[in-house]
Structures are given as structure tokens and as C-alpha cells.
Amino acid sequence: xxxxxxxxxxxxxxxxxxxxxxxxxxxxxxxxxxxxxxxxxxxxxxxxxxxxxxxxxxxxxxxxxxxxxxxxxxxxxxxxxxxxxxxxxxxxxxxxxxxxxxxxxxxxxxxxxxxxxxxxxxxxxxxxxxxxxxxxxxxxxxxxxxxxxxxxxxxxxxxxxxxxxxxxxxxxxxxxxxxxxxxxxxxxxxxxxxxxxxxxxxxxxxxxxxxxxxxxxxxxxxxxxxxxxxxxxxxxxxxxxxxxxxxxxxxxxxxxxxxxxxxxxxxxxxxxxxxxxxxxxxxxxxxxxxxxxxxxxxxxxxxxxxxxxxxxxxxxxxxxxxxxxxxxxxxxxxxxxxxxxxxxxxxxxxxxxxxxxxxxxxxxxxxxxxxx
Numbered sequence: 582x583x584x585x586x587x588x589x590x591x592x593x594x595x596x597x598x599x600x601x602x603x604x605x606x607x608x609x610x611x612x613x614x615x616x617x618x619x620x621x622x623x624x625x626x627x628x629x630x631x632x633x634x635x636x637x638x639x640x641x642x643x644x645x646x647x648x649x650x651x652x653x654x655x656x657x658x659x660x661x662x663x664x665x666x667x668x669x670x671x672x673x674x675x676x677x678x679x680x681x682x683x684x685x686x687x688x689x690x691x692x693x694x695x696x697x698x699x700x701x702x703x704x705x706x707x708x709x710x711x712x713x714x715x716x717x718x719x720x721x722x723x724x725x726x727x728x729x730x731x732x733x734x735x736x737x738x739x740x741x742x743x744x745x746x747x748x749x750x751x752x753x754x755x756x757x758x759x760x761x762x763x764x765x766x767x768x769x770x771x772x773x774x775x776x777x778x779x780x781x782x783x784x785x786x787x788x789x790x791x792x793x794x795x796x797x798x799x800x801x802x803x804x805x806x807x808x809x810x811x812x813x814x815x816x817x818x819x820x821x822x823x824x825x826x827x828x829x830x831x832x833x834x835x836x837x838x839x840x841x842x843x844x845x846x847x848x849x850x851x852x853x854x855x856x857x858x859x860x861x862x863x864x865x866x867x868x869x870x871x872x873x874x875x876x877x878x879x880x881x882x883x884x885x886x887x888x889x890x891x892x893x894x895x896x897x898x899x900x901x902x903x904x905x906x907x908x909x910x911x912x913x914x915x916x917x918x919x920x921x922x923x924x925x926x927x928x929x930x931x932x933x934x935x936x937x938x939x940x941x942x943x944x945x946x947x948x949x950x951x952x953x
Contacts, residue, residue, distance in 0.1 A: 606654060606662045613643055614669050621676055627684050634677055644670045714953045715823055715942060718850075718930040719805050722825055725849045729842065731801045731827065736788035738807060739766055742778035744787040748909040750865040757865050762811040781809035784923055785826035786866060789902065793910025798917045799831030805926070816886045816938040817894065823926040828902065830912060830919030836869065836901055839920035843873050843897055846924075850933060851878070858893065867900025867921060878932045887937050894932060897924045 617637045624630050637643050644666065651663045712720070723733055745751075751758055761783040768775045788804040796802075804826040812818045829838065840859060848855050856876035864870040875896050877888035884890035899922030904914035912919075927939045934953055936942065941949055 606650075606658070607665055610647060610662070610665050610669050613647065614672065617643070617673055618676060621673075621680055624680060625684070625687075627681070627688070630677065630681050630684055637673055638670070638677065644673065711951060711953070713942070713950065714930045714934055714936070715926050717953065718926045718933060719823065719825065721850060722846065722924065722926065722929070723803065723805065725846050726803045726827060729801070729845070731803045731829075734788065734792060734802055734804050736782075736785065736791060736804055736806060738782060738809075739771075739773070739779055740782040740787050742780060744790060745780055745782055745784075748790045748906070749786055750903050750905050755865065757863075764809055764811065782806075783810050784808050785824045786921065786923060788826055789828050789866075789906065789921060790910045793830070793907070793912050798912060798919075799829075801829040803827045814940055816940070817889065817928060817931075819927065819939060819943065821943070822939075825924040825926060826921070827899075827924065828919055828921035830902070830907070830917055832917060834918045834920060836871075836920065839871070839899055839901070839922065842920075843899070843922060847873075847875060847896075850929065851875070856882075862898065862900075864898065864900060866903050866906050868903045870898070870900035873897040873899065873922070875929075875932055879935050879937055885937065887931055887939075894928055895925075896928050896932070897922050899923065 617633075620636075621630075621633055624633050635642065639645070647666045647669070648663070651659055651666060654662055727733065745763075746755075746758060746761070747753070751761075763783045764781045766773065766779040766781065768777075768779055771779075773779050785804045785806050785808060788802075792800070792802055792804075806824065806826075807821060808824045809821050812820050814820060827842075829842070844857055847857050858874045858876075860872045860874065862870045862872040872895050874893040876882050877885060877892055877894050879885050879887055880892065882892035884892050888894045899920060902919040902921050907914040907917065907919065927942060930936070930942065931939050
């Protein structure tokens with residue numbers, strides 16, 4: 582070794598110091614055991630036992646920390662201290678297992694002492710929904726027309742201007758369009774073809790042309806659905822209302838067939854004493870046209886809010902299908918004729934159930950609706 586080079590001198594523990602460190606660690610293990618067993622004896626519930634296990638036997642618990650500290654002790658005392666720490670862990674694990682079993686047994690005994698749950702008691706009654714009055718009437722009308730040989734079909738709520746107006750003999754700027762002021766739909770926002778104008782249908786009559794183009798005469802069809810118009814609500818009008826389109830096309834069909842069909846349906850709904858009257862009217866898609874009124878069932882013809890003090894309420898407009906509408910549907914008017922009507926189930930429901938204002942049907946008043 583070079584005389585200018587000094588040797589590195591490491592500190593050395595003597596045997597006495599190592600023995601003292603070992604004794605201190607063993608005493609610490611004994612104190613940890615006494616404390617852990619005392620706390621375990623005080624644990625009463627499964628929650629207490631879980632917290633105790635996490636505090637002493639968990640990964641970050643006191644015993645795991647004790648075992649990790651063995652490696653820092655002098656080599657001479659490590660085996661003795663390590664054995665003591667492992668004995669402590671085994672003893673505490675055994676004690677915790679016995680404590681957990683005891684806690685479960687005590688919990689079971691406590692549950693057996695509590696009053697039992699009587700599963701024979703009746704439960705809460707499940708609320709059963711009801712059919713809306715208008716839907717009840719629609720179903721009754723549908724069944725009546727099915728017995729007369731009518732098929733039931735559907736159509737779209739959003740219609741093109743062509744089907745809703747033009748093909749039904751409402752050319753642009755026709756004054757009859759004013760009666761059908763409605764809601765227009767933005768094709769860009771809804772993804773509809775932009776080549777046409779789109780509206781919420783004002784009547785179910787567009788289905789006449791749609792179905793005529795798909796079927797060949799003879800045919801008898803009803804199309805129930807919802808319609809929309811920009812109307813001011815009153816006891817007999819609403820901006821949204823139900824309608825049932827009905828039409829029959831064949832050879833030799835006359836206005837007498839329309840009168841017999843409507844009169845038969847009304848008397849099935851309201852009884853054989855129902856009073857019906859037919860008045861002449863005008864619609865672009867029928868010729869001749871009629872209005873069908875029912876004597877008001879609320880006031881018996883004396884006059885009230887629902888019938889506008891007239892004693893009668895219009896329920897079914899209709900007539901013979903206009904020849905031009907037949908042509909638009911691909912039907913030869915020289916060979917076939919037909920009738921069509923648009924029944925109003927909202928008004929019919931009001932008359933059937935003696936409701937003085939059809940607006941009550943759509944106010945979501947369960948106290949009112951549950952009567953039906």
C-alpha cells in the first residue's frame with residue numbers, strides 16, 4: 582500500500598451492541614403482541630375485526646412492518662428476531678380467525694332473537710294502467726268496421742304537401758287550404774328529402790291515394806291516426822286530434838252505402854236510439870259531400886258547451902270520392918266509385934262518455950281519466 586494511501590475504516594458493531602439491538606426488537610414484538618391481543622378481545626362486530634386485521638395483519642400493517650425491519654438488524658440476531666416475528670404473525674392470524682367465527686356466531690344468534698319477517702303479508706298492489714277514453718272508442722270503432730269487412734292500415738304522421746293537399750284536389754292557393762292551416766316541417770333538420778314541402782298531416786285522407794296506388798279495387802279500408810292543425814282549442818276543437826279515415830271503392834257504390842255504413846257504426850256505439858242527421862257540405866276530395874251530426878248526448882238536443890248550443894255535434898264528414906282523387910290513385914272513375922269519411926274519435930268519445938270539453942282528454946288529469 583502506498584504510504585500516501587489511507588485505508589477506509591468501516592464502523593463495526595461489537596457483540597454486545599448487536600445483542601442489545603436484538604433484545605430491544607424482541608421486547609417490541611412482545612409489546613405489539615400484548616396490544617394486538619387486547620384490541621382483538623375488544624372487537625365485537627365483523628367491521629371491528631376487519632379494521633383490526635387491516636391494522637395488524639394487512640400489507641401495510643404492524644406485523645408486516647416488523648418483518649421488513651428484520652433485514653436491518655445485525656446478522657447475529659436476525660434469525661432469533663425473525664422467528665419471533667413469524668410466531669407473532671401466526672398467533673395473531675389464529676386469534677383473528679377464531680374471533681371472526683365468534684362474531685359470525687353472535688350475529689346469527691342476534692338475528693334469531695329478532696322478530697322474523699312475515700313473508701305471508703300481502704305486498705303493495707301493482708298499479709294497473711287503463712286505456713285512454715279515445716283509445717277505447719278507437720278500438721270499439723275498429724272492431725265494428727272490421728265486422729263490416731274493412732281492413733285496418735296505417736300511414737305516416739309527416740306527409741308531403743303533394744299527398745296531404747295536391748293529390749286530394751287541393752291545388753296550391755286553393756281557398757280550402759285555409760281550413761287546414763298546419764305545421765310545416767324543416768326537411769334539413771329532420772333529414773327528409775328537400776325536393777318537397779313537408780307538413781304534419783291535417784287529416785288521414787292522404788292514405789286514400791297511398792293505398793289506392795298499392796291495392797286494386799274492390800277495397801274497404803280504415804286508417805286510424807293522429808292529425809294536426811293550427812286551430813284555437815275550444816270545447817270541440819284541438820290543435821292535435823284523432824281521426825279515423827274510412828273508404829270503400831268498388832263497382833256500383835253509392836251515397837246510400839255511405840249512409841248505411843255510418844248509421845250502422847253510430848248505432849252500434851250509442852245504441853239503436855241514436856239520432857243522426859246528414860247535411861250537404863263541401864270538401865275538395867269528395868263530390869257530393871256531407872256532414873254527419875249526432876244529437877248531443879249531454880244536453881239531449883237542448884244546447885250546451887260541447888255542441889255550441891246547437892243540440893248537434895259534427896262527428897263524421899265524408900262523401901263520394903272525387904273522380905280526380907280516384908285518377909290520382911290510379912283508379913278509373915268510369916268503372917269504379919267509392920265513398921270516404923273521416924270520423925272524429927275525440928268528439929265521439931266526448932259524446933259517449935258525456936264529457937263537456939274535449940280538452941279534458943289531454944290535460945293528464947289522472948283523477949279525471951281513471952273514471953273511464
